[in-house]
Amino acid sequence: MFPVPAQGGRPLFEWRWVDRHLDEIFERLGEHLTLTAAALAIGLVVSIGVSVVSLRRRWFYVIALSTAGSLYVIPSLGAFAVLVPFTGLTSFTTAVIPLATYTLLILIRNIVTGVEQVPKEVREAAIGMGFTRSRLLWQVELPLALPVVIAGLRVAAVTTIGLVTVTSMLGKGGLGYFIRNGIQTATPNPTSIIVGVVLSVVLAVVVDLLLWLGGRALAPWSRKAASR
Amino acid sequence: MSIIDQTIEWFGEPNRWSWTDPAGVPYRTVEHLQFSSLALAISAVLTIPPALWLAHYRRAQFLATSAVNIGRAIPSFGLVILFWFLAARLEVDTTFWPLMLALVALALPPLFTNTYAGVVQLAQETVDAARGTGYREWQIMLRLELPLASPVILAGARVAFLQLVATVAIGAIVNDGGGLGRYIVDGFALGEPGHGEILAGGIAVVVLALVCEGVFALVTRWVTPRGLAIQSRADARS
Numbered sequence: 001m002f003p004v005p006a007q008g009g010r011p012l013f014e015w016r017w018v019d020r021h022l023d024e025i026f027e028r029l030g031e032h033l034t035l036t037a038a039a040l041a042i043g044l045v046v047s048i049g050v051s052v053v054s055l056r057r058r059w060f061y062v063i064a065l066s067t068a069g070s071l072y073v074i075p076s077l078g079a080f081a082v083l084v085p086f087t088g089l090t091s092f093t094t095a096v097i098p099l100a101t102y103t104l105l106i107l108i109r110n111i112v113t114g115v116e117q118v119p120k121e122v123r124e125a126a127i128g129m130g131f132t133r134s135r136l137l138w139q140v141e142l143p144l145a146l147p148v149v150i151a152g153l154r155v156a157a158v159t160t161i162g163l164v165t166v167t168s169m170l171g172k173g174g175l176g177y178f179i180r181n182g183i184q185t186a187t188p189n190p191t192s193i194i195v196g197v198v199l200s201v202v203l204a205v206v207v208d209l210l211l212w213l214g215g216r217a218l219a220p221w222s223r224k225a226a227s228r
Numbered sequence: 229m230s231i232i233d234q235t236i237e238w239f240g241e242p243n244r245w246s247w248t249d250p251a252g253v254p255y256r257t258v259e260h261l262q263f264s265s266l267a268l269a270i271s272a273v274l275t276i277p278p279a280l281w282l283a284h285y286r287r288a289q290f291l292a293t294s295a296v297n298i299g300r301a302i303p304s305f306g307l308v309i310l311f312w313f314l315a316a317r318l319e320v321d322t323t324f325w326p327l328m329l330a331l332v333a334l335a336l337p338p339l340f341t342n343t344y345a346g347v348v349q350l351a352q353e354t355v356d357a358a359r360g361t362g363y364r365e366w367q368i369m370l371r372l373e374l375p376l377a378s379p380v381i382l383a384g385a386r387v388a389f390l391q392l393v394a395t396v397a398i399g400a401i402v403n404d405g406g407g408l409g410r411y412i413v414d415g416f417a418l419g420e421p422g423h424g425e426i427l428a429g430g431i432a433v434v435v436l437a438l439v440c441e442g443v444f445a446l447v448t449r450w451v452t453p454r455g456l457a458i459q460s461r462a463d464a465r466s
Contacts, residue, residue, distance in 0.1 A: 012317075073441045074434050075394030081412040081430025085231035085423045089416075158300045165303040166398060169416060179306045183402065188313055197306035204301035 010189055017191040025195065031173035032203065035164045038096050040157055043103030050104070051111035052137065061112060068105040074098070076166045084170070095167040102163065103156035110152030114145025147222035150215030154208050161204040165196065175200045234424025235431075253408070253432055260407025260436060263399075264392040267331035271388065274332070275339040276374075276381065283347035284369050292344035299337030304395045307333060312402040327399040334395055335388035342384025346377025375453050382451060386444045393440060397433050408432045 018025070054061035079098035087094040118141050126140045142149075168176030178196030182189045215222070238244070239253075246252030282288045307330045315326040350373060358372045374381075400406025400413040411429025415422035449457070 070438060070441075073390055073437050075390075075397050075437050077394065077397040077409055077412055078430045078433030078437065081415070081426045082434060084430075085235075085427045089419070089423075155300070158297070162301065162303040165305045168305075169398075169401070169413075176303070176305055179303070179309050180401075183309055183313060188316070190313055190317075193306070193310055193313055197303060197310055200303045200306060201301050208297075208301075 010187060010191070012190050013194060014191045017189070018195060021195075025178075025199070028173050028175055028177050029199065029203070032161070032164050032175045032200070035092075035095055035099065035167065035172070035174055036157065036160050036207070038092075039099035039160050039164075040103060040153070042096065042100040043107055043156060044153070046100070047104055047107035047111055050108050051115070054108065054112050055115055055137070064108055065105070068101075068108055071101045072105040074101075076102075076163050077169065080167070080170055090171040092172070094170055095164075095172045099160050099163055099167075103160060106152045106156050106159075107149075110148050111142075111145060114148030114152075115141045117148070118144045143219075146219040147215060150211060150219070154211045154215075157207050157211060158204045161200060161207060165200055175203070231423050231427060235427045238424045238428045250405075256406075256408045256410055257432070257436060259405050260393070260396050260409075261440075263327070263331070263396045263405075263407060264389060267328060267335055267392050268385065268389050270328075271332050271335035271339055272385065275336055276343050279340045279343035280347060280369050280374060280377075283344040284365070284373060286348070288344075292341055292348075295337040296341045299334065302334070304330070304334055304391065305398050308395065308399050309402060322402070323404050327396070327403050330399070331392050331395055334391050338384045338387040338391070339381070340384075342387075343377065343381050346380030346384075347373045349380070350376055376456065379448060379452050379456065382444070382448045386441070386448070389440060389444065390437065393433075393437050408436060 050064050054064050076098060079101070080094060083094045083097060087097070115137070122140065122144065123136065126136050131140065164174045165176030165179055167174055168180045175196045178192045178199075180196075182191075182193035182196065185192075241251070243249040243251045244253055247254045247258070249255060279292070282292070308327060311326040311330040312322055315322045320326070354376070355368060355372065358368050363372065396407045397409030397412065400409030406413065408429055411425050411432065415424075415426030415429060418425065
């Protein structure tokens with residue numbers, strides 16, 4: 001589809017290019033993070049809601065998981081394509097909806113399993129102390145499920161960061177812009193492609209690490225479990 | 229004209245249902261499936277034997293546990309473009325190999341990890357029993373560990389295939405054929421008038437992915453050794 005680049009094009013990596021585009025790199029990095037954070041926040045809120053209902057109604061959990069499973073199967077480009085006519089070609093919504101739906105499967109599953117694995121004795125002790133059902137959930141079960149929830153959040157975050165690059169098809173920014181831009185200029189620019197890919201991977205690793213550290217700080221009792 | 233009308237009209241165009249004309253949805257579907265299946269087959273040949281061997285002798289544990297995490301961090305979109313660029317630079321034909329290599333690279337981690345995990349989780353007693361009845365090591369691997377791990381391996385293949393179907397669509401950006409992603413990419417290039425084509429391509433890709441998922445579920449049930457299936461049914465009931 002694109003013309004094959006002429007031989008002896010630009011060198012594989014030019015620090016000069018990076019230097020000249022520093023401002024833009026930070027801007028796109030910011031966009032990438034904004035999209036990721038928005039998708040994760042929406043996904044987390046929806047998942048907590050769905051999980052709370054799922055924990056009380058088994059049939060709801062079955063339906064929720066299979067729905068989230070089917071949504072997860074949808075290819076990213078296909079999902080964007082289906083939304084474009086309704087939410088616009090370059091809108092934030094078009095990008096965020098699929099990104100958020102991809103987080104649901106793993107988040108719902110981890111929240112529910114995390115809560116279910118809270119030892120029976122803990123639950124009974126709390127009930128014995130007079131905890132109501134919702135206080136039990138919010139103050140005992142969910143906090144104790146935190147390590148498992150964080151583990152799910154880490155997977156969701158890393159996956160989302162990779163998928164955000166595809167949103168550059170929508171003219172959305174993010175680091176995918178550099179990847180796409182690398183082949184759209186008259187002479188393909190390898191530096192741009194490499195910067196996009198490498199920064200996306202680095203971002204995923206850094207965010208994963210930060211979430212891991214955050215999880216350790218929030219759930220210090222789980223150090224042994226989390227180090228596995 | 230509304231987008232829905234545009235899409236219906238697009239699906240109604242002559243040749244749209246042709247198996248031989250590149251404009252046809254069946255033609256692109258076959259192309260899409262050929263690319264993703266071939267990539268899955270290549271990846272399976274490359275990963276399952278070494279993973280089986282490594283898992284049998286409990287080697288490369290760290291690689292097996294971290295492969296999937298590493299794989300997840302790699303943006304498929306970036307990998308496709310990068311491989312395409314390198315092929316163009318090296319004067320290799322850019323219509324087939326760059327996309328195929330990117331696809332294979334993306335399918336390796338889930339296949340490797342699941343094969344490894346499927347074998348490692350087997351009870352040591354089972355393996356010892358086989359050894360006691362005189363099975364050689366390679367027989368244990370092929371006749372015992374491989375079939376018993378097959379549900380887990382297939383689960384990995386399913387994740388890999390999902391990723392492949394999604395990536396072939398993305399590959400249409402640089403690939404001449406490009407399967408069903410062709411319509412989406414072409415539609416994007418047209419801007420506003422292309423919305424009907426974008427939606428039509430999107431629907432086609434989504435339907436294909438859901439059908440593939442269903443087929444995979446059936447295959448898993450079919451391939452799983454009967455003893456395992458009976459056991460898991462009993463587990464579900466209890």
